[in-house]
Amino acid sequence: MEGHIIILFMILSAIPFVILYFIIKAAVRNGILEARRIENAPLSANPLDRIAQIPCPSCGKKHDMDYPKCPYCNHRR
Numbered sequence: 001m002e003g004h005i006i007i008l009f010m011i012l013s014a015i016p017f018v019i020l021y022f023i024i025k026a027a028v029r030n031g032i033l034e035a036r037r038i039e040n041a042p043l044s045a046n047p048l049d050r051i052a053q054i055p056c057p058s059c060g061k062k063h064d065m066d067y068p069k070c071p072y073c074n075h076r077r
């Protein structure tokens with residue numbers, strides 16, 4: 001009789017851990033799905049990453065291609 005109570009107590013005490021396991025599993029799965037969604041998202045999500053960078057012929061520093069002149073040394077292309 002007492003053995004049954006101990007087993008029941010063990011099962012009951014394990015339930016929060018089982019719930020926690022499923023919560024963590026769901027959170028990790030959602031995190032992976034979210035990361036995949038961001039990876040597959042169009043680049044327009046961050047326009048700064050889309051602009052190509054070119055090295056300045058004068059100072060050699062990289063700057064955005066759409067600048068008419070180098071922002072570091074004002075060298076005109």
Ligand SMILES: [Zn+2]
Pocket residue numbers: 056057058059060061070071072073074075
């Ligand atoms: Zn420059």
